[in-house]
Amino acid sequence: MVRGRLRSTRTRIGTAITALVAATFFATFFFAVEAPSTDAATLVPTAPTAVTAVPAAAGRMTIGWRAPLSSAVSSTGTSVVVTSYEYRAASTSNSGSTWSGYSPAVTLAATSGRQAVPCSAPLVAGGGCRYVLAARSAAGIGAWSSPATALWAPPSAPRTPIVVGRHGAHVASVSWKTPTVSGGLPLKDTLAQVSTDGGVTWGAKVESLAPAYMTSAFVLPASCETNSECRVRLYALNAAGRSTPTLPAQIQWRSVSDEIGIATGTPYVPAGMTEPQFWNRVAATGAGWARIDCAPLSYASYSTCDDRVAEARRVGLRLVLTFSYRPPNSPDIFSNSEHQQWAIWAGEVAARLTSANPGTIGAFEIWNEPNNPVFWSPVDPIAYADLLARAAFAIRLRSAVPILTGGLSPGGVNGGSDATTDPRNPATWLAAIYSSGARGHFDAVGHHPYDTYSGVTNQGPPRVGWESGYRAAHWLRVVMDANGDSAKRIWATEAGTPSCTGYSGGKFSEGLRATRLRDDIADWTRGIHNPWTGESIGLGDKSDWNTGPFMVFKMYKQYDAPGLGLSFATAQCGHPAWYEPAPVAMLKTLTAG
Structure with missing residues (x-):
């Protein structure tokens, strides 16, 4: 009986184990086939x-x-x-x-x-x-x-500042590279701070250098010219704050050039720059001169140039002050009676400005390019001689400052500069005013020796083409000597190289223009020479030409390179029609051996 129950129990257990094994197998098979996939x-x-x-x-x-x-x-x-x-x-x-x-x-x-x-x-x-x-x-x-x-965060510091001081005016030119990190905001300004003890302490004054450029200028403490411990450091500034300062930069001092100037042009201060900032930059080039226009708003008022003369005096520049143009809405005919009104106005302005700014004005120039129909139409050297005589008389009654003829345009006539009868030709125009009795009414001749000839790398022919302002200078000298004026000098009141012309239609690069400027200054002061041998090429030398100061036109540059800002005239090549090296580069050009 007991043995039967045990046999029945074993049977039931075996059946259960068999069922469990089968169920487990079935489940394993089912889920292996039907389980959701975990494919990527x-x-x-x-x-x-x-x-x-x-x-x-x-x-x-x-x-x-x-x-x-x-x-x-x-x-x-x-x-x-x-x-x-x-x-x-x-x-x-x-x-x-x-x-x-x-x-x-x-x-x-x-x-x-x-x-x-x-x-x-x-x-x-x-x-x-x-x-x-x-x-x-x-x-x-x-x-x-x-x-x-x-x-948004403050920017990183400006990079590699270079500071060059100008002796006499206590003005420094400074250049730098933009911060590596902008902080996500536009730069508002670059700031300069001065130490007079080698960087141990720093002055409370922080000077704005303007943010749109990578060169600028500012006025240094007068003691820095003789204090070798003066240092300058820069900050970058955006709306979130200012950067950490740069490492202190030592000031490199350069001498002023008494024979080089900047013809500033009109208008001359770029948008976003103040008048003092502009004049700081001009002075920081190391040029000793500047040329500015002075025009009548009306013959009953004074002029447009009083503030400019005061700024030039502040930074130690001497001026060629160009009396030019007529009041707005003047009649078409520039009559002899209006010549007299113009002369009286020029005399009054000359007296006031020389009295208020003693020693600042070094010459009065009468008109701009009077042989160019853009500025005097039609070109009339006899009428100009009348204006010159009246203006010289009025100015000399009130001032002892020398008088220049209006700077002459070098171009406009194709052919030999000594053979044409066209009054636009500089030498022909000058001969005509001599014939009209102008000899005693000026102390020097103004000229614009622009030179756009093809040899932009000094590997081409010497500059003797008809369009060369240097060729024209030679023939001006011939006319002056023939009229007994060998002692009078020729002043270059505008000169330079445009950015959008060059050899075979090419454009002047920044490097070529800097080289050309250096060569132009050398030729003006020493006479034109063979670029390979250094020998005179027959158009005279210093003793023949008797040249005066050389005014570079003008201190402007495109915004996408270091400089002073956009010119008012933008040429089709994408650059302003005229632009010049930045202050530091200009200073090195003017003061190199």
Whole structure:
């Protein structure tokens, strides 16, 4: 009986074990066949890691990230493939006290690492953005990262400042490279600070140098000229604050050139620059002279140039003051009776300015390019001789400053400069005013020896073409000597090289123009010489020409290179029609051996 019950129990246990084994096998088989797949193509990535944001250029942040640590692995061991990254941005204007809502997702161009993206926050202190990133696979977009935040920041310091001082005027020219980091905001200014004890302490005054350029100038303490411990350091400034300072820079002192000047042009101060800033820069070139226009607003008023003369005096420049043009809305005919009105006006202005600024005005020039129909139409040397005589009389009654004839345009006539009868020709025009009795009414002849001849690298022929202002200078000397005026000098009241002409239609590069300027100054002061042998080429030498100061036209430059700003005349080649080297480069050109 007992044995029967045991046999029955064993049977039931065996049946249960058999059923369990079968069920387990069935379940294992079923789930192996029917279980959901974990193939990589059906899974999305986890969030990117190490997400960062830092200011980049104005209005942009750079975001960085690393790939997701776990991109979900399939049952076959294959990782999820990230096909792109997306970001969303929110902005603040109050250093994160409040934030805008997140923008719609934007796909990043980069698939790894780092990319600059827009930030819509205002470009002010306290503005900034925060970003969240997500990775996308074929199955869709994954989780968003934790936010990374960046606010606009002060810039890094300007780089490699060079400071060059001008003896006598206590003005320094300074150049620098832009900061490596802008802080995400436009630069507002570059600031200069002076130490008189080798950088131990620094003056309270911080001088603005203007932000749009990489060269500028400012006035130094008078003691710095004899104090070798003077140092200068610079800061960059944006709306978020100022940078750390540069390392202290020592001042390199240069002498003033008594025979070189800057013909400033009209208008002459670029937008965004103050009058004192402009004159600081002109003086910092090392030039001893400047030329400015002075025109009547009306014959009952004074002139447009009083403030300019005062600024030139402040920075120690001597001036060629060019009396030119007539009041607005003048009649077409410039009659002899109006000549007298003009002369009286010039005499009154000369008396007042020389009295208020003793020693500043070194010459009065009567008109600008009177042989050029753009400025005197039609060209009439006899009428000019009448104006010159009246003006010289009125000025000499009130002032002992020398008088120059209006600087002559060198071009306009094709052919030998000694053979033409066209009054636009400089030598012909000068001979005509001598014939009209002008000899006693001027102390020197003004001339504009522009030279756009083809040998821009000094590897071409010497400059003897008809268009050469140097050829014209030779024939002016011939006319002056023939009229008993060998002792009178020829002053170059404008000269230089345009940016948009050159050999075979090419353009003058900055380097070629700097070289050409150096050669032009040498030729003007020593006479034209063979560029290979240094020998005179037959158009005279210093004793033949008896030349005076050389005025470079003008201290301007395009904004995309170091300089003073845009000229008022922009040429088709993309540069201003005229621009000159920046103050430091100019100073090195003028004072090199």
